[in-house]
Amino acid sequence: MTKSNMDLYLEYINKRGSCLSVFRAIADKYELKSGIYPGSYIHITPSLCLSEMYYVDSDKKAIAFFKHQNDIEAYLDKNKCYTTAFDFQFEGADFTKPLGAKRGYYDLMISLYSGFISLHCKDYLRKGGVLLANDSHGDATLAFYDPDYAFIGVLVESEKGIEISGDTLDRYFKMKSEKKVDLDKVKKQMKGPNYRNQVEYYLFQKKV
Numbered sequence: 123m124t125k126s127n128m129d130l131y132l133e134y135i136n137k138r139g140s141c142l143s144v145f146r147a148i149a150d151k152y153e154l155k156s157g158i159y160p161g162s163y164i165h166i167t168p169s170l171c172l173s174e175m176y177y178v179d180s181d182k183k184a185i186a187f188f189k190h191q192n193d194i195e196a197y198l199d200k201n202k203c204y205t206t207a208f209d210f211q212f213e214g215a216d217f218t219k220p221l222g223a224k225r226g227y228y229d230l231m232i233s234l235y236s237g238f239i240s241l242h243c244k245d246y247l248r249k250g251g252v253l254l255a256n257d258s259h260g261d262a263t264l265a266f267y268d269p270d271y272a273f274i275g276v277l278v279e280s281e282k283g284i285e286i287s288g289d290t291l292d293r294y295f296k297m298k299s300e301k302k303v304d305l306d307k308v309k310k311q312m313k314g315p316n317y318r319n320q321v322e323y324y325l326f327q328k329k330v
């Protein structure tokens with residue numbers, strides 16, 4: 123039996139986790155409506171919490187997945203957490219090159235396991251917009267040292283679920299020794315340093 127398009131998505135989130143509670147917590151706290159997700163692959167979960175999403179990926183399987191627009195729309199219609207209509211677009215492109223996305227527009231930019239999105243896609247996030255990044259490829263580290271972003275929070279798991287915390291943020295991005303972070307090495311290796319305290323998700327706000 124051939125797999126349906128949405129089976130591919132369900133299998134994918136079964137393996138990686140959906141992150142639904144992460145996107146929902148951020149969208150609720152900062153009242154976000156639109157987002158851009160460079161390096162999304164087929165991870166369309168943000169559309170369940172944000173009514174307008176722009177996905178970007180150069181992978182052939184992602185391009186094929188997003189061709190099945192009707193399946194994706196039916197899934198979003200059934201599972202979205204908001205009452206308004208949704209709007210999503212996909213661009214099968216390299217996010218290090220100029221994209222068709224709106225500049226200075228999106229409320230949220232998502233950078234998960236895909237490279238230096240804080241750098242290459244900065245222009246698409248609006249001033250005051252939120253960047254959600256992890257440090258698997260060192261993008262949270264890059265954003266931390268980028269003067270155009272302010273480090274505003276982390277997401278932590280508690281018995282109440284996922285919570286956004288802005289407390290004691292000076293504990294993060296500190297090496298185990300007193301060594302300074304070598305940003306050239308982070309860029310070359312595309313890997314975040316091994317910090318004394320680390321979390322899965324970091325939040326930044328675009329200042330300019």
Ligand SMILES: C[S@@+](CC[C@H](N)C(=O)[O-])C[C@H]1O[C@@H](n2cnc3c(N)ncnc32)[C@H](O)[C@@H]1O
Nearest residue numbers: 161162163165179180181215216217234235236
């Ligand atoms: C490990 S997957 C992560 C997918 C998704 N962010 C997630 O967390 O489930 C990395 C994705 O980034 C995409 N990617 C990496 N570099 C890219 C680039 N320069 N332009 C477009 N897509 C890119 C890959 O094609 C791949 O689909």
